[in-house]
Amino acid sequence: MDMSKYPAEPFRIKVVEVPNMLDRKGREDAIKEAGYNTFLLNSEDCYIDLLTDSGTTAMSDKQWAGMMVGDEAYGGSRNWIRLQKTVQEYYGFKHVVPTHQGRGAENLLSRIMIKPGDYVPGNMYFTTTRYHQEANGATFVDVIIDDAHDSTKILDFKGNIDIKKLEALVEKVGADKIPYICLAVTVNLAGGQPVSMENMKEVRKFADKHGIKVFSDATRCVENAYFIKKREKGYEDVAIKDILKEMMSYFDGCTMSGKKDCMVNIGGFLCMNDNDIFTKARELVVVFEGMPSYGGMAGRDMEAMAIGITESVDFNYIQHRVEQVAYLGEKLKEAGVPIVEPVGGHAVFLDARRFLPHLTQDEFPAQTLAAHLYIEAGVRSMERGIISAGRDVITGEHHYPKLETVRLTIPRRVYTYKHMDVVAEGVIALYKKRDSIRGLKFVYEPPMLRFFNGRFELI
Numbered sequence: 001m002d003m004s005k006y007p008a009e010p011f012r013i014k015v016v017e018v019p020n021m022l023d024r025k026g027r028e029d030a031i032k033e034a035g036y037n038t039f040l041l042n043s044e045d046c047y048i049d050l051l052t053d054s055g056t057t058a059m060s061d062k063q064w065a066g067m068m069v070g071d072e073a074y075g076g077s078r079n080w081i082r083l084q085k086t087v088q089e090y091y092g093f094k095h096v097v098p099t100h101q102g103r104g105a106e107n108l109l110s111r112i113m114i115k116p117g118d119y120v121p122g123n124m125y126f127t128t129t130r131y132h133q134e135a136n137g138a139t140f141v142d143v144i145i146d147d148a149h150d151s152t153k154i155l156d157f158k159g160n161i162d163i164k165k166l167e168a169l170v171e172k173v174g175a176d177k178i179p180y181i182c183l184a185v186t187v188n189l190a191g192g193q194p195v196s197m198e199n200m201k202e203v204r205k206f207a208d209k210h211g212i213k214v215f216s217d218a219t220r221c222v223e224n225a226y227f228i229k230k231r232e233k234g235y236e237d238v239a240i241k242d243i244l245k246e247m248m249s250y251f252d253g254c255t256m257s258g259k260k261d262c263m264v265n266i267g268g269f270l271c272m273n274d275n276d277i278f279t280k281a282r283e284l285v286v287v288f289e290g291m292p293s294y295g296g297m298a299g300r301d302m303e304a305m306a307i308g309i310t311e312s313v314d315f316n317y318i319q320h321r322v323e324q325v326a327y328l329g330e331k332l333k334e335a336g337v338p339i340v341e342p343v344g345g346h347a348v349f350l351d352a353r354r355f356l357p358h359l360t361q362d363e364f365p366a367q368t369l370a371a372h373l374y375i376e377a378g379v380r381s382m383e384r385g386i387i388s389a390g391r392d393v394i395t396g397e398h399h400y401p402k403l404e405t406v407r408l409t410i411p412r413r414v415y416t417y418k419h420m421d422v423v424a425e426g427v428i429a430l431y432k433k434r435d436s437i438r439g440l441k442f443v444y445e446p447p448m449l450r451f452f453n454g455r456f457e458l459i
């Protein structure tokens with residue numbers, strides 16, 4: 001392995017957290033107790049927690065210092081004023097509405113924009129995003145390029161929208177049934193795959209032609225900006241901050257989960273340029289989130305987020321973040337473990353179909369693999385396959401996603417390369433004994449977002 005490709009940590013460690021290290025018997029008991037659902041494990045029982053990169057970021061000393069100057073006023077907190085200015089500066093939108101996290105913004109946007117019978121095209125679904133779209137009466141339509149569903153296809157921008165699919169949808173249902181296009185950067189469920197600047201421009205052009213709006217799910221937009229800098233012609237010498245701003249210039253607004261690329265443990269926002277949408281969002285935010293000057297966040301959290309936004313576009317930070325993920329992927333690939341390629345910005349996705357080819361999709365291969373990886377190595381990961389995809393609201397049948405994956409999601413600034421080695425060794429050990437692994441069945445299936453609370457037992 002060529003280690004020179006992987007930059008050393010661009011930070012020093014000032015505070016440490018000492019994790020528990022259960023033995024194998026302890027881990028077997030813990031996962032059984034959790035109904036073989038890694039979401040239901042106690043964090044105390046996980047040595048390396050790769051469940052998610054959401055809200056798990058290690059904040060900087062400057063962010064912690066910012067927490068001390070929280071202005072917890074009910075209205076007009078100075079931290080809100082700073083956050084609003086920072087978002088306007090870095091994201092370039094006219095209006096900002098704070099929310100407790102990304103799904104709060106999705107709720108507001110979906111309620112404002114969608115009428116029953118509408119269609120919302122997007123580059124692959126995301127769980128909470130699609131839920132809010134459907135709950136407001138829309139049909140979600142996947143318009144990502146076909147190759148995104150092929151875990152072996154290597155492309156620079158595998159998150160791109162297929163304009164032909166957009167055209168086909170407009171032809172079929174009419175542009176007036178499409179309130180907006182939802183363009184995610186990067187695409188989480190495709191493996192953290194980026195979208196090219198060129199594709200964003202094309203989508204903008206298409207949308208303008210048909211009078212359709214474009215909102216971005218900007219959750220991992222800084223990681224996307226790094227991929228553009230690294231891979232797209234003409235951007236080699238452009239600063240991450242400027243790439244981000246150009247990306248956002250092609251959208252009418254965005255929903256943001258601050259828990260990812262804004263480097264905080266909680267928070268989010270909704271942005272838009274349109275004054276009417278802003279007025280409606282301010283009306284709704286008080287019902288669901290809080291005053292338009294805090295939206296469910298404490299003043300101190302807004303301060304931390306404002307600082308986090310400025311740190312997120314630092315080249316050394318984002319380079320290390322994305323390349324550390326690539327390092328784990330490279331190690332697994334060298335050992336022949338099937339993963340989704342190319343490796344995306346926030347996670348390495350194990351391809352559970354190829355890892356456990358003896359299981360049918362109804363035996364939940366990814367859920368099974370996540371449970372066994374925990375038993376093997378104390379590493380907590382997440383299923384992103386048939387369980388996450390849920391059931392069709394009309395027919396009640398499982399959605400059968402092509403990708404059946406286990407996500408090893410790397411928190412920002414938390415783990416070192418040596419931790420990545422431990423993860424890789426655990427996965428490789430499991431791969432060597434994959435034939436002995438049996439599937440799972442539901443013992444409790446919640447009616448919605450079933451992956452969070454579902455319980456299973458071994459077949």
Ligand SMILES: *Cc1c(COP(=O)(O)O)cnc(C)c1O
Pocket residue numbers: 054101102103104126128129184188217219256257258259267268
């Ligand atoms: C996390 C996430 C969301 C929702 O954000 P929350 O802060 O968890 O509510 C939306 N879209 C994508 C792509 C995400 O990863």
